[in-house]
Amino acid sequence: xxxxVVGGGGRxxxxxxxxxxxxxxxxxxxxxxxGGIARDATCVNIGAKDIDGIVNFALDQKIDYAVVAPxxxxxxxxxxxxxxxGIPCFGPKANAAILEGSKVFSKNLMKKYGIPTAxxxxxxxxxxxxxxxxxxxxxxVIKADGLALGKGVVIAMTRDEAKDAVRSMMEDxxxxxxxxxxxxxxxxxxxxxxxxxxxxGKTVVPMVSSMDHKRALDNDEGLNTGxxxxxxxxxxxxxxxxSVCMETIFKPTIAAMNAEGRTFQGCLYFxxxxxxxxxxxxxxxxxxxxxxxxxxxxxxESDLLTIMKATTDGTLTEDMVxxxxxxxxxxxxxxxxxxxxxxTGFEISMPDSVTDRVYVAGAKLSEGKLLTAGGRVLxxxxxxxxxxxxxxxxxxxxxxxxFENAFWRKDIGARALKALK
Ligand code: AMP
Ligand code: GLY
Numbered sequence: 001x002x003x004x005v006v007g008g009g010g011r012x013x014x015x016x017x018x019x020x021x022x023x024x025x026x027x028x029x030x031x032x033x034x035g036g037i038a039r040d041a042t043c044v045n046i047g048a049k050d051i052d053g054i055v056n057f058a059l060d061q062k063i064d065y066a067v068v069a070p071x072x073x074x075x076x077x078x079x080x081x082x083x084x085x086g087i088p089c090f091g092p093k094a095n096a097a098i099l100e101g102s103k104v105f106s107k108n109l110m111k112k113y114g115i116p117t118a119x120x121x122x123x124x125x126x127x128x129x130x131x132x133x134x135x136x137x138x139x140x141v142i143k144a145d146g147l148a149l150g151k152g153v154v155i156a157m158t159r160d161e162a163k164d165a166v167r168s169m170m171e172d173x174x175x176x177x178x179x180x181x182x183x184x185x186x187x188x189x190x191x192x193x194x195x196x197x198x199x200x201g202k203t204v205v206p207m208v209s210s211m212d213h214k215r216a217l218d219n220d221e222g223l224n225t226g227x228x229x230x231x232x233x234x235x236x237x238x239x240x241x242x243s244v245c246m247e248t249i250f251k252p253t254i255a256a257m258n259a260e261g262r263t264f265q266g267c268l269y270f271x272x273x274x275x276x277x278x279x280x281x282x283x284x285x286x287x288x289x290x291x292x293x294x295x296x297x298x299x300x301e302s303d304l305l306t307i308m309k310a311t312t313d314g315t316l317t318e319d320m321v322x323x324x325x326x327x328x329x330x331x332x333x334x335x336x337x338x339x340x341x342x343x344t345g346f347e348i349s350m351p352d353s354v355t356d357r358v359y360v361a362g363a364k365l366s367e368g369k370l371l372t373a374g375g376r377v378l379x380x381x382x383x384x385x386x387x388x389x390x391x392x393x394x395x396x397x398x399x400x401x402x403f404e405n406a407f408w409r410k411d412i413g414a415r416a417l418k419a420l421k
Contacts, residue, residue, distance in 0.1 A: 001025050003305075004058055005041065006048050006078060007069035008032045010332075010361035010379040011290035015069060015304070016041050017359070018297045022305040029061065035370050036360020036378075048073050055081050063087055067308065071147055074266075074286050075101035090308040092286050096257060096264040100286040103152075103183045104145045113256035115249055116280040120185035126170045129182060133162050139187040144169050146178030151224065151339075155187065190275040191236040191419070192282065194292045197250060197270065198307055200316035201263040204250045208299050208323045209237040210292045211416055216339060218411045225339045226376060229412030230330045231387060232295040235419040236274055245272065245279050253284070265311050294359045294379040295328040327390040330381045331398050331412050335362070336405040338375030346372045346404040354397040357381045372403055387413060387420065 001024050005012055008030065016028055017040055031054055033043030046053040049072050058066060068078045068091035077094035091097075098105050110117040118141070123129035133140070142165040144152035152175050156162035162184075169179030197206045210232035216222035249270060257264045269285035269292075288296075297304065301322040310316040335342035348363060348370045359381065362374015380401065382393025391413045398408060 001064045001305075002061060003028045004054075004061070004063045004066040005030050005033075005069060006054060006066065006073050008034045008037065008043075008048065009070075009290055010359040010376065011288050011293040012069050013037050013040070013359040013361070014293045014297045014379075015067060015288065018300065018304040019067070022303050025305065029057070029063070031057065034360055035363040035365035035373065036358070038365055039355070049076060051076055051078050051081050054078060055085055058082060058087050059085055065089070065305070065309065067091065069287060071097070071100055071285065071287055075147060088309070088312050090312060091266040092264050092268075096262045097286040098262070099257070099264065099268070099284045101147060102145055103143050103283075104181050106284050107183055107185070109256055109260070110281060113252055113259075115252050115256065116278060118186040118188050118280060118282070120183050122181060122183055123166075123170075124181050126166065129166045129170065129184065130163055132184060133159060133166065136162070136184060137186070138162070141185045141187050142166055142169065143183040143185065144175045144179040145181035145183065146175070148175040148178045151175070152178060153224070188273050188275050188280060188282070190273045191234075193234045193237045193272045193274060193279075194230075194289050195237070195245065195250075195270045195272060196288055196292060196296055197268050198311050198316060198321060199254055199264060199266070199268050200311045200314045201254065201258065201265045202314065203316045203318065204246075204254050204268070205316060205318050205321045206242070206246070206250065207296050207321070208232050209234040209242070210289070210295055211236075212289065212292060213409060213412055216334075218409055223339050225334075227289070227291045228332045228334065228409045230291045230295045231390070231413045231416050232292070232299060232328050235387070235416050241274060241279060245270070249279060249281060265314075290361075291330050291332055291359075291376075291379045294330040294381055298328045298357070298381060298383055299323045299326065326383060326385050327387040328381060328383045329387070329390040329394040329413055330359075330379045331394045331408050332361075332376050333378040333380060333398060333401065333403075333406050333408045334376050335372055335374070336407045338407075342375055343405060344372045344374065348372060348377070348401065348403040350401040354380070354400055357383075357397060358401070372405075377403065377406070387416060391417075
């Protein structure tokens with residue numbers, strides 16, 4: 001089978017490594033892939049947003065099955081376009097990907113179908129938003145409607161901060177059209193949990209839970225990033241909470257999307273907060289998380305391609321998805337300065353003994369050398385019977401990898417370890 005994976009980050013690297021375990025897979029193309037993915041797939045320089053380019057390539061190469069991993073192509077209708085020329089895909093169609101593509105859509109859906117989430121108001125003009133903020137409870141949370149590389153959320157601790165955030169989204173358009181509508185919502189508290197799930201539109205099967213570390217610096221300080229590390233499973237997510245989430249959030253979301261004529265097939269990511277009033281949805285993503293995938297897939301015992309095809313065919317069952325016991329941890333090695341300005345082009349050196357558990361995010365090959373080429377450079381993972389063992393393995397691998405200007409958080413998993421005690 002010839003496969004195509006759209007995307008080029010650490011998440012795609014983890015997906016590709018897992019797909020390769022299936023003996024029927026003869027070739028995997030990554031569009032565009034990256035310098036590290038090139039060890040495991042054939043990288044082709046076609047951008048993830050170049051839908052026509054992707055479709056033409058898939059036809060030329062007679063691709064049997066495609067996996068569309070990032071949010072942008074999903075929201076742009078990459079799955080629809082590939083399906084139209086007869087290529088089956090993993091991932092939702094555009095009319096379902098809107099669950100991530102529009103926060104206004106997802107908030108309204110949750111309200112309509114009684115799915116627990118933060119209270120909110122939607123604004124389409126600046127004066128009304130500013131007026132609302134005169135009396136809104138503080139802290140408050142401001143979200144740009146559309147995709148904004150995970151940066152479209154501001155937690156405002158003061159009224160002035162909230163007004164500045166709304167002005168920069170609606171007036172200065174720092175996220176372009178994504179900010180022409182904003183959601184202003186209730187500030188929630190509690191531990192956060194990421195739950196990725198497989199769904200064929202009828203059955204929803206959650207994967208092992210995980211915890212992201214979004215802030216750039218230790219002790220959850222510094223700016224928000226795409227994610228500086230992850231651990232799985234998330235110790236806050238007990239079996240009891242999992243069954244509450246299944247009944248109040250997961251199944252109702254699948255049913256709601258069906259009722260709206262927007263059947264969701266693929267990976268549905270539930271970003272949850274375990275509040276004192278029960279689990280609530282912070283956000284939906286229409287795809288695998290990054291770097292959650294890097295800790296979830298190493299624990300997956302079942303064959304990934306079989307599960308993916310079942311989500312496409314509508315034949316998904318719970319017993320198809322088995323996870324092994326134990327824990328996995330991922331430490332992101334980034335370029336100093338990320339998520340703001342950083343330099344790239346530095347040679348990465350790592351021993352062969354660790355490459356198997358390093359997922360490459362931002363690197364390119366140049367004359368046989370692997371050079372840094374992005375903010376998040378590597379996701380270095382470790383697995384073990386327990387979380388402390390997994391963390392130890394991940395950090396031991398980090399110690400063996402060097403590149404100039406490297407920085408990483410030293411406290412991945414620290415909060416989870418406290419929860420375990
Ligand atoms: P999002 O991009 O929607 O995942 O938001 C980024 C981060 O902002 C989340 O991971 C939370 O830590 C935080 N956040 C989002 N919405 C809320 C909320 N209503 N209350 C408190 N924190 C929030
Ligand atoms: N790590 C968060 C995300 O993938 O959106």
